[in-house]
Amino acid sequence: MAGLEPSRSALPKLGALVLLVLVLIAGVLFSRQMIGTQRASQAPAGALRLAIAPLAELKAFKPMPFEVTVRTPDGLPLEGAAVRFDLTMPDMEMPLNRFDALPVPGQPGVYRGEGNFTMGGRWQIEATAKHGDRSGVATELVEISTR
Numbered sequence: 104m105a106g107l108e109p110s111r112s113a114l115p116k117l118g119a120l121v122l123l124v125l126v127l128i129a130g131v132l133f134s135r136q137m138i139g140t141q142r143a144s145q146a147p148a149g150a151l152r153l154a155i156a157p158l159a160e161l162k163a164f165k166p167m168p169f170e171v172t173v174r175t176p177d178g179l180p181l182e183g184a185a186v187r188f189d190l191t192m193p194d195m196e197m198p199l200n201r202f203d204a205l206p207v208p209g210q211p212g213v214y215r216g217e218g219n220f221t222m223g224g225r226w227q228i229e230a231t232a233k234h235g236d237r238s239g240v241a242t243e244l245v246e247i248s249t250r
């Protein structure tokens with residue numbers, strides 16, 4: 104009948120579908136490790152643009168170094184901003200988990216701080232920058248392993 108494929112072609116199609124799904128899953132997992140790198144362009148007009156980058160594999164119960172790049176609305180690296188991080192859990196109340204990020208010498212617009220995920224689970228990393236009357240924020244959701 105017209106429109107029906109011979110059965111022998113179904114297997115390669117299934118294989119291609121499985122491969123596609125695997126590639127998509129790998130992409131999602133990889134993007135979790137690469138969080139924050141593409142968020143700067145989503146900032147509202149006039150706001151500072153922030154891009155968060157973890158500097159280590161994210162885990163609970165150990166000091167985690169974070170980096171954030173702060174840019175002006177025009178995209179220029181911004182020095183002299185007051186920058187801090189807040190780690191929160193979307194699914195429960197947690198004690199305030201806030202730390203400052205300090206400028207990295209020789210890297211204009213780059214700030215680093217160190218924080219601690221105090222349990223495993225779903226966390227939000229939020230970085231806030233203020234400079235004069237301008238401010239900006241970036242957030243990332245991550246799943247934190249305890250192992």
Ligand SMILES: [Cu+2]
Pocket residue numbers: 192195196197222224
């Ligand atoms: Cu919690």
